[in-house]
Amino acid sequence: xxxxxxxxxxxxxxxxxxxxxxxxxxxxxxxxxxxxxxxxxxxxxxxxxxxxxxxxxxxxxxxxxxxxxxxxxxxxxxxxxxxxxxxxxxxxxxxxxxxxxxxxxxxxxxxxxxxxxxxxxxxxxxxxxxxxxxxxxxxxxxxxxxxxxxxxxxxxxx
Numbered sequence: 001x002x003x004x005x006x007x008x009x010x011x012x013x014x015x016x017x018x019x020x021x022x023x024x025x026x027x028x029x030x031x032x033x034x035x036x037x038x039x040x041x042x043x044x045x046x047x048x049x050x051x052x053x054x055x056x057x058x059x060x061x062x063x064x065x066x067x068x069x070x071x072x073x074x075x076x077x078x079x080x081x082x083x084x085x086x087x088x089x090x091x092x093x094x095x096x097x098x099x100x101x102x103x104x105x106x107x108x109x110x111x112x113x114x115x116x117x118x119x120x121x122x123x124x125x126x127x128x129x130x131x132x133x134x135x136x137x138x139x140x141x142x143x144x145x146x147x148x149x150x151x152x153x154x155x156x157x158x
Contacts, residue, residue, distance in 0.1 A: 007141075011059050017091045018108055022155040024146045026112070032094065032139055033060045034067065034122075036132040037075045043134075044084050055126060055134055058089030063118065065096075066133060072118045079103055094118075094144060105152030112144040113155075 008016065010030020020026070033055075035043075046054040062085055065074040074096035085093060086107040094112045104111055120139040127133050147155045 108150040111148040
């Protein structure tokens with residue numbers, strides 16, 4: 001298995017996402033949308049009830065979790081949350097552990113594994129009354145690995 005080292009710059013097209021293969025190491029430059037898992041439901045319900053998007057996630061790379069004192073903490077993610085994100089147009093999701101889901105193949109999207117601490121300049125875009133947030137994080141050369149590609153192939157160490 002040949003693993004390539006690739007530089008991706010925001011915005012990343014779906015065509016580029018679909019060319020990534022399991023095991024590729026990616027250096028990402030640009031925006032990551034950081035969203036609390038409960039906020040995913042809020043965005044979905046708002047669009048369904050109002051007919052417009054609270055925040056357009058089309059083409060975005062997303063991490064599900066929240067920052068506490070400038071340290072990022074991932075939240076547990078389910079197939080249902082991934083499906084909602086992909087239906088909203090998300091191109092890829094960053095995970096903290098090697099989980100695999102059938103939904104990536106169905107939507108031709110990818111899952112990334114974080115290979116270093118996630119940090120950069122943050123901008124809050126949306127906050128619920130109970131403190132749930134949606135933030136944009138600008139990163140420079142964040143190292144990620146494709147752990148499941150758009151064909152559903154899973155990365156395994158050789």
